[in-house]
Structures are given as structure tokens and as C-alpha cells.
Amino acid sequence: MKAAIYTNYGSPEVIQIINTEKPTPKPNEVLVKIKTSSVTRADTMMRQGVPKYGRLFLGLFKPKNTALGTGFSGVVESIGSQVTKFNIGDEVFGEKLFSNGCNAEFLCVSEDLVIEIKPNNISHLEAAPICDGFLTSYNFLKDIADLKQGQHILINGASGSLGSAAVQLAKVMGAKVTAVCSTRNIDFVKSIGADEVIDYTKTSMANIQEKYNVIYDSVGTLSYKDSKKLISSNGVFMTPVLSGQILYRMLFNSKKVKFAATGIKKTEELKRLFLELVDLFKQGKLYTNIDKSYKLSDIADAHHYLETGRKVGNVVIINS
The missing domain is CATH 3.40.50.720 (NAD(P)-binding Rossmann-like Domain)
Incomplete structure (x- = not known):
């Protein structure tokens, strides 16, 4: 599968699209085929390694976690043997932090993390940035x-x-x-x-x-x-x-x-807030504004646009 990574701090040109092995879900995980993923100002700051004291946590000289992207929306392709909350074919969305990254074609997520069935009244494009x-x-x-x-x-x-x-x-x-x-x-x-x-x-x-x-x-x-x-x-x-x-x-x-x-709140606290948001979206009380969307292969262009400071709402990556 294809995934976006960065192995050094710097401009958007440090981002690479690599081919890597498609992940296999553990017993408590679902494998999500990602339709859309978020790209945020926070992503650009981590890629740059700024503010510099943040490198105490991100990695002093180069990033510890080379993956990009935290918000996702997609379809469950397979499930682990212990999964009870989701089925193959479910449309889901959520967030996975400190992981192998959501700016990719596939992602494994534990069913107990921040993941839920996507409301029918919002698209994958609208769902991906909700957690950001x-x-x-x-x-x-x-x-x-x-x-x-x-x-x-x-x-x-x-x-x-x-x-x-x-x-x-x-x-x-x-x-x-x-x-x-x-x-x-x-x-x-x-x-x-x-x-x-x-x-x-x-x-x-x-x-x-x-x-x-x-x-x-x-x-x-x-x-x-x-x-x-x-x-x-x-x-x-x-x-x-x-x-x-x-x-x-x-x-x-x-x-x-x-x-x-x-992102460092306890999972149960994040899920509480997340599920309340899901209900508000189902009721049509909230709306996700999408400014621009980019293909995964053009993610560096998305980072360049974010750095202009002219973004209105959200920027999203679409997998073809």
C-alpha cells in the first residue's frame, strides 16, 4: 500500500510517498480502507519540527514517528477475531494518534479507540477532519x-x-x-x-x-x-x-x-466527546467546511497550501 511519511524535519519536500506492506488487523482491530484523511496545520508544524522545544517529544534530530495524518474515514475491509462492534463493509471514521498514520491507503484501528460508524448524512470527505x-x-x-x-x-x-x-x-x-x-x-x-x-x-x-x-x-x-x-x-x-x-x-x-x-486525553474521555459529536452531526447541527482536497500523491501541495495561512475550514486527502 501507499503511505505518506517524512524522515527529516523540513519543508513539504521532505514528504515521501512510499510503498509498504498492507497491515493485518490484530484480534481486537479492524482494517480500514481509507477513503479520505485529514491534513492539518498541526501536521505541518510536526513536519517542520516547530516549535523547536517540541522536538524533545517528537525527536531531537529527526522524527521518531515518521507517519502523517490522524483523522480518517473509510470502509472496514476485514476484522480481527475478537471484534464485535463492526462488520466488514461498515463505513467508519475517527482518529488514530501516535500511529502509523492516516495519510495512507489502509489503517488498522482497535475497535476500542476513537472510531465509529459514519453518519449517513455526511460524506467521507466531511467525516475525515471531524476529530481534528x-x-x-x-x-x-x-x-x-x-x-x-x-x-x-x-x-x-x-x-x-x-x-x-x-x-x-x-x-x-x-x-x-x-x-x-x-x-x-x-x-x-x-x-x-x-x-x-x-x-x-x-x-x-x-x-x-x-x-x-x-x-x-x-x-x-x-x-x-x-x-x-x-x-x-x-x-x-x-x-x-x-x-x-x-x-x-x-x-x-x-x-x-x-x-x-x-490528543493526550484518556481514550475514554476522547470517546465520550467524540460520540456526543457524532450525535450532533446526525442531527444536522454541525457542518464540516472543506476548503480544498488533494490526492495522496499530492500531499506536499496540501502542506504548502496550509502554510499560506489562507485555509478556510479543512483540507482533506482523497485516495483514488
């Missing part, structure tokens, strides 16, 4: 911020994968949403539910007078120092993007400043 955008943002809004009905949330980077998911989730949770994006994405973020939109190309955060219960910086570009005046007395500033300033702020103000790596 929606699962991460749902963890922040529900488990970290404990966002309540009627509260006011500011979402920075509202047109991206995490941000557009957060806008929709916050509205489902009954919050008032102020979205921050560029001029060209205003109509998009309004269409997915934003109550108010701040165009960062025209309005400085320093000129905002509103107070927010939650500030969710989905892209890691806000300064807490400049944002703290916008947070209500019991409010919180949170981001999935780790930086030196966030680490410093957390040391001295851990109640106000929150960072979390959703």
Missing part, C-alpha cells in the same frame, strides 16, 4: 472552559478548522459568539453562526471594549498581555497552540490561562 477540528474545539469549550448558555465567547481564527468548529459548537451550546477573522472570511463565519465579527485587518484588539467569559485563540496569534483586559473576572483565555509566553503565563496564572493537548 471539532473534537479539539469541543474539548476546549466543554471540558476546559465549561462554556454555559448565555455566556460570551471570542473565537480568534474563526475561519480555520478549529475556529469554524468552535463557532458552531458555541452556538449549539447556547453562547453568544464574536468571531475574529480577515475581511474575506466575514461572510463565511456569519454563515456558520457568528453573532458578531471582528475584522482583524481593520480593528485592533486594543480598541475593543467588550468583556468575554471565554477567549479561544484557536491559531495561537493573540497575546495574553494584550487580551487580558477583555476577559471577565471569572473568564478564561485558552489556546491549543503552545508557546513560550503561554507556558510562562500558565505558571503564574493557571486559572486564567489554559493550554491543552487534546
Whole structure:
């Protein structure tokens, strides 16, 4: 089978498409023929090995895990002898972290991990990125911020994968949403539910007078120092993007400043959030926006596009 890997840190040109042996499922695993897989900004950062202190975990001089991709959607091709939840031919989707990668033609996944039957009302294209955008943002809004009905949330980077998911989730949770994006994405973020939109190309955060219960910086570009005046007395500033300033702020103000790596949560906690998301998608309350799709052989082009910072929603890899 074909799979995307990178054996050195660097530009998208370090990505290789290799031929490797098709995996065989263990007794508790299903073999999924992948139809679509996600490609994210986090993937590009790991490929680059940035921030550099992240290499303490990824590998100092070269990546320990050379595979790419965490979100997938596909069809069960075979099952292990102990599998009871899935059958051959089931359309499934989910996420596999710290593994042999989802940017490939096949993947083995334990039935007890983050995997579920794909709702009939969404396509494989729409399903593959759900765990990257929606699962991460749902963890922040529900488990970290404990966002309540009627509260006011500011979402920075509202047109991206995490941000557009957060806008929709916050509205489902009954919050008032102020979205921050560029001029060209205003109509998009309004269409997915934003109550108010701040165009960062025209309005400085320093000129905002509103107070927010939650500030969710989905892209890691806000300064807490400049944002703290916008947070209500019991409010919180949170981001999935780790930086030196966030680490410093957390040391001295851990109640106000929150960072979390959703992927390292316990499997049962991830599955709880994931299954709640599946129900919301079944009800048609959430929507996955696909900006661009690429063939697996063109995954380097997908990484180049992600690095432009112009992505609206999600980028997906399609297996031919």
C-alpha cells in the first residue's frame, strides 16, 4: 500500500510517498480502507519540527514517528477475531494518534479507540477532519472552559478548522459568539453562526471594549498581555497552540490561562466527546467546511497550501 511519511524535519519536500506492506488487523482491530484523511496545520508544524522545544517529544534530530495524518474515514475491509462492534463493509471514521498514520491507503484501528460508524448524512470527505477540528474545539469549550448558555465567547481564527468548529459548537451550546477573522472570511463565519465579527485587518484588539467569559485563540496569534483586559473576572483565555509566553503565563496564572493537548486525553474521555459529536452531526447541527482536497500523491501541495495561512475550514486527502 501507499503511505505518506517524512524522515527529516523540513519543508513539504521532505514528504515521501512510499510503498509498504498492507497491515493485518490484530484480534481486537479492524482494517480500514481509507477513503479520505485529514491534513492539518498541526501536521505541518510536526513536519517542520516547530516549535523547536517540541522536538524533545517528537525527536531531537529527526522524527521518531515518521507517519502523517490522524483523522480518517473509510470502509472496514476485514476484522480481527475478537471484534464485535463492526462488520466488514461498515463505513467508519475517527482518529488514530501516535500511529502509523492516516495519510495512507489502509489503517488498522482497535475497535476500542476513537472510531465509529459514519453518519449517513455526511460524506467521507466531511467525516475525515471531524476529530481534528471539532473534537479539539469541543474539548476546549466543554471540558476546559465549561462554556454555559448565555455566556460570551471570542473565537480568534474563526475561519480555520478549529475556529469554524468552535463557532458552531458555541452556538449549539447556547453562547453568544464574536468571531475574529480577515475581511474575506466575514461572510463565511456569519454563515456558520457568528453573532458578531471582528475584522482583524481593520480593528485592533486594543480598541475593543467588550468583556468575554471565554477567549479561544484557536491559531495561537493573540497575546495574553494584550487580551487580558477583555476577559471577565471569572473568564478564561485558552489556546491549543503552545508557546513560550503561554507556558510562562500558565505558571503564574493557571486559572486564567489554559493550554491543552487534546490528543493526550484518556481514550475514554476522547470517546465520550467524540460520540456526543457524532450525535450532533446526525442531527444536522454541525457542518464540516472543506476548503480544498488533494490526492495522496499530492500531499506536499496540501502542506504548502496550509502554510499560506489562507485555509478556510479543512483540507482533506482523497485516495483514488
